[in-house]
Amino acid sequence: MANSNSSAVIDVLVENKEISSILRDNQQFDHSSICSGSTYDNSLVQSPSIESFSTIHDIENLSELNMDENSDLCVKIDNPQKHLETLETFITFRITTRVARIEFTENEYVVRRRYNDFLWLRQKLVECHPFCIVPPLPGKHSLMGQLDRVTQHPILSCNEHFKLFLTAKQSDFNLSRRQKLPVEHKVRTLSHANSTHAILKNRHIEFDKTKTYLGTLAEKLSSIEKISNRINKERSEYVTELNNFHPIFTTWATTEPELSGMLQNIGSAVERGSAAQNALVQSYNSTIGNPMKDFLAYIDVVQETIRKRESYQYAYEVSIEELNKRHSEKDKLIALAQNPVSTTGSFSLWKQPSCDDKLEKLGMCIPQLLKKVESNQDNLECANESLRSDLQRWQLEKTQCLKKILLDFVQKQINYYQATVSAWEYVASELNQQNGSTKSNAK
Amino acid sequence: MESVKEVSVASSSYNAPLVPLTLDTLLNHLEISVSESEKRANGSLNLRDFYTVYLIETKVTDPNCQYKLGNLTTVWRRYTEFEQLRDYLEVTYPYIVLPPLPEKRVMFGWQKISNDTFDPNFIDRRRAGLENFLLRIAAHPVLTWDKHFIEFLQNEEGWRESYKSNGYLQLVENKLKGLSVSVRLKKPDPKFETIRDYGGTLYSNLNNLLKARSRTAEKEYTIHKLHANYGRVFSEWSAIEKEMGDALQKTGHYLDSLASSIDASLEDEELLADQLKEYLFFALSLQSVCKNHEVLQLQLEDAEDVVASKNVERTKVQQGKTGLMSRLFGAVDTEEVREFKVNLLDQQIQEGASTVNDTKGNLSDFSSKALLDIDRFQNQKVHDLKDTLSNYTYLQLKTARKGLQTWLQIRDCLQNIP
Numbered sequence: 001m002a003n004s005n006s007s008a009v010i011d012v013l014v015e016n017k018e019i020s021s022i023l024r025d026n027q028q029f030d031h032s033s034i035c036s037g038s039t040y041d042n043s044l045v046q047s048p049s050i051e052s053f054s055t056i057h058d059i060e061n062l063s064e065l066n067m068d069e070n071s072d073l074c075v076k077i078d079n080p081q082k083h084l085e086t087l088e089t090f091i092t093f094r095i096t097t098r099v100a101r102i103e104f105t106e107n108e109y110v111v112r113r114r115y116n117d118f119l120w121l122r123q124k125l126v127e128c129h130p131f132c133i134v135p136p137l138p139g140k141h142s143l144m145g146q147l148d149r150v151t152q153h154p155i156l157s158c159n160e161h162f163k164l165f166l167t168a169k170q171s172d173f174n175l176s177r178r179q180k181l182p183v184e185h186k187v188r189t190l191s192h193a194n195s196t197h198a199i200l201k202n203r204h205i206e207f208d209k210t211k212t213y214l215g216t217l218a219e220k221l222s223s224i225e226k227i228s229n230r231i232n233k234e235r236s237e238y239v240t241e242l243n244n245f246h247p248i249f250t251t252w253a254t255t256e257p258e259l260s261g262m263l264q265n266i267g268s269a270v271e272r273g274s275a276a277q278n279a280l281v282q283s284y285n286s287t288i289g290n291p292m293k294d295f296l297a298y299i300d301v302v303q304e305t306i307r308k309r310e311s312y313q314y315a316y317e318v319s320i321e322e323l324n325k326r327h328s329e330k331d332k333l334i335a336l337a338q339n340p341v342s343t344t345g346s347f348s349l350w351k352q353p354s355c356d357d358k359l360e361k362l363g364m365c366i367p368q369l370l371k372k373v374e375s376n377q378d379n380l381e382c383a384n385e386s387l388r389s390d391l392q393r394w395q396l397e398k399t400q401c402l403k404k405i406l407l408d409f410v411q412k413q414i415n416y417y418q419a420t421v422s423a424w425e426y427v428a429s430e431l432n433q434q435n436g437s438t439k440s441n442a443k
Numbered sequence: 444m445e446s447v448k449e450v451s452v453a454s455s456s457y458n459a460p461l462v463p464l465t466l467d468t469l470l471n472h473l474e475i476s477v478s479e480s481e482k483r484a485n486g487s488l489n490l491r492d493f494y495t496v497y498l499i500e501t502k503v504t505d506p507n508c509q510y511k512l513g514n515l516t517t518v519w520r521r522y523t524e525f526e527q528l529r530d531y532l533e534v535t536y537p538y539i540v541l542p543p544l545p546e547k548r549v550m551f552g553w554q555k556i557s558n559d560t561f562d563p564n565f566i567d568r569r570r571a572g573l574e575n576f577l578l579r580i581a582a583h584p585v586l587t588w589d590k591h592f593i594e595f596l597q598n599e600e601g602w603r604e605s606y607k608s609n610g611y612l613q614l615v616e617n618k619l620k621g622l623s624v625s626v627r628l629k630k631p632d633p634k635f636e637t638i639r640d641y642g643g644t645l646y647s648n649l650n651n652l653l654k655a656r657s658r659t660a661e662k663e664y665t666i667h668k669l670h671a672n673y674g675r676v677f678s679e680w681s682a683i684e685k686e687m688g689d690a691l692q693k694t695g696h697y698l699d700s701l702a703s704s705i706d707a708s709l710e711d712e713e714l715l716a717d718q719l720k721e722y723l724f725f726a727l728s729l730q731s732v733c734k735n736h737e738v739l740q741l742q743l744e745d746a747e748d749v750v751a752s753k754n755v756e757r758t759k760v761q762q763g764k765t766g767l768m769s770r771l772f773g774a775v776d777t778e779e780v781r782e783f784k785v786n787l788l789d790q791q792i793q794e795g796a797s798t799v800n801d802t803k804g805n806l807s808d809f810s811s812k813a814l815l816d817i818d819r820f821q822n823q824k825v826h827d828l829k830d831t832l833s834n835y836t837y838l839q840l841k842t843a844r845k846g847l848q849t850w851l852q853i854r855d856c857l858q859n860i861p
Binding site: 051235242245251402403410413428 | 656836
């Protein structure tokens with residue numbers, strides 16, 4: 001999959017063992033930085049933060065892409081590769097697509113994309129579908145997650161830019177990225193969009209409820225993540241204490257011939273428990289830490305989309321207000337014209353033309369305003385519809401996503417306890433055996 | 444060695460001492476328990492000093508008991524009185540590996556185990572420890588019928604007076620002085636050296652084990668208690684959810700139960716730690732016996748030294764080479780004087796020799812009694828520690844199974860989310 005001739009492709013060691021040892025060495029890493037600038041002792045040279053890719057396994061062959069039963073589009077990401085070019089260093093990922101849709105000419109596509117391309121894709125999706133909830137891209141570890149969500153989205157997955165992203169060869173893709181897109185695709189950037197303090201005349205109860213719900217949900221999930229983090233730290237210290245504890249049994253066993261077997265068994269059970277606990281600690285980031293953070297970012301996107309809708313409503317209300325103002329102005333002027341106030345001659349003559357001028361201006365202005373109001377209303381209704389339907393879809397996705405995260409978390413706990421139970425069951429069974437034999441000796 | 448059939452006599456939370464069935468101990472006739480504790484105040488109103496007393500109850504179980512025993516007695520004793528009893532036993536039976544008292548100050552404390560000796564939990568564990576101490580003595584083949592021990596159990600004031608009047612306090616102080624002198628033996632007994640070294644390693648291993656255990660207990664406790672926070676958040680979350688609400692609510696409850704379940708299992712574990720602590724102190728008792736042996740051996744060596752030097756002197760006198768004066772002036776003792784000196788020395792040598800014999804006798808007597816008791820102790824130790832370690836294993840297994848069950852229930856709950 002060599003790209004441009006000028007870049008040197010260095011095969012990155014994707015073996016999990018290597019990366020997990022790097023993970024251990026560098027506990028803190030910045031998700032958002034492309035270049036960590038740190039050097040490692042083994043073959044990776046000045047690599048961009050590659051630690052986050054430990055979960056991306058290489059797919060051996062395309063048949064591994066098991067198509068879901070009902071899906072006509074399946075996308076997988078793997079094989080991160082480092083590229084050294086004259087001006088920059090970056091990583092690309094191999095995107096493999098299996099598709100059975102008419103819009104796609106082939107059934108299978110394999111392309112390489114870099115992180116910036118993902119950012120571009122998201123930007124385009126947001127521009128094209130302002131009231132769809134477009135999954136966020138908080139960090140490099142969430143690439144697969146984002147792709148999955150877009151693939152499963154009924155509207156987003158049909159987007160032409162997404163198609164381009166999946167299918168275009170590198171050179172074509174770069175070309176079209178640099179092309180200026182037609183203006184109508186650009187969403188009207190409303191100055192009000194940023195004012196979160198925009199007070200709406202008519203509060204939309206339904207969306208308000210959703211906003212409140214999302215706020216509380218984010219709060220609860222954030223709490224859960226904090227608690228989990230704290231517990232994980234304590235667990236890690238617990239592992240240290242256990243590792244101080246179990247060797248003492250072994251040491252003691254050397255001076256107690258009659259208790260030696262028992263002591264050694266207990267010591268090794270404690271050791272096994274410690275190892276299982278350690279596995280639990282190591283799994284934290286991939287099980288809860290990152291997924292929770294990603295989901296919280298997703299909630300932020302929903303909140304943002306709701307705010308966008310509000311800005312549309314605000315714009316609409318503002319335009320109505322202006323129209324009404326002009327209407328009342330006009331009415332006042334007409335009333336004045338019909339009932340002229342009798343004053344000294346030249347004065348009243350002087351007033352008349354300016355009054356007519358004004359009326360003329362209003363006569364032009366009001367229809368424009370009316371059009372504006374109508375278009376705002378249309379936009380608002382579209383936005384409402386669009387958002388409402390995507391919110392419904394998102395609620396379902398949310399349930400499934402959170403359910404999965406929680407189940408993953410619980411499963412890791414179960415694994416830990418199962419390992420511990422089996423370790424102690426072994427010791428107990430050895431004890432029972434011994435007791436059985438001593439009883440028979442005593443007879 | 445004949446296999447003696449042994450019977451266990453249970454104490455509240457401790458391992459039961461093994462008693463050879465052939466031996467008649469106090470426990471065959473008397474039920475002993477330390478059943479209650481009470482806080483009392485000492486001194487005038489201005490200077491209140493509190494201490495705790497423990498109630499020792501005894502009941503004769505054998506109606507045909509030929510020994511003079513109070514039928515049903517209750518006696519209040521404080522910890523220092525137990526210490527006095529033990530000091531007396533130490534002085535009287537230096538060759539016995541004495542049962543230890545429960546700790547004077549809190550050792551290996553952690554978050555749940557306060558350092559306060561007035562903490563009700565500590566007092567209750569001390570009460571159990573004191574009962575165990577008495578039962579061990581009552582089951583001991585040598586100690587069981589000691590009069591002062593029985594008096595301690597049954598006669599509140601009487602024992603206090605006889606303790607003072609018998610001058611035991613003085614004896615104990617003297618003995619403690621003697622033990623503080625470091626001993627350098629010419630020919631240390633290898634058997635006792637080995638035992639003393641073993642006592643040292645037993646102490647060190649148990650000490651390390653207990654310390655490390657209390658630290659793991661603290662971590663385990665903290666981790667479980669933090670899960671209560673989950674319980675709260677999940678409950679709050681369930682309130683705003685429709686389809687997930689039920690599952691989240693249940694999960695919250697399960698997590699709460701996980702947090703509260705740890706208390707019981709750590710309390711059980713603490714009792715097992717107390718059993719190990721008893722052997723920590725037993726290791727010191729063992730070393731005490733070895734030390735007493737050293738003291739006796741030193742006495743023997745000193746006595747032998749005296750005889751040896753007297754013999755040398757006698758030879759010198761015999762040959763007429765004594766005194767600086769004679770060497771300077773060449774004066775020689777008259778026959779009479781020389782004979783007189785020789786006879787005196789002979790007498791002293793004879794006395795010295797008999798001292799050596801006596802001391803040798805003491806030493807060998809001590810050694811044989813001590814080795815017998817050390818053997819008994821080792822058997823008891825293996826039996827007790829096997830029990831403790833088994834119970835520790837079953838406790839860990841039980842706790843792990845409970846945890847597993849809770850998480851499986853949580854999983855079932857969550858899987859029911861549509």
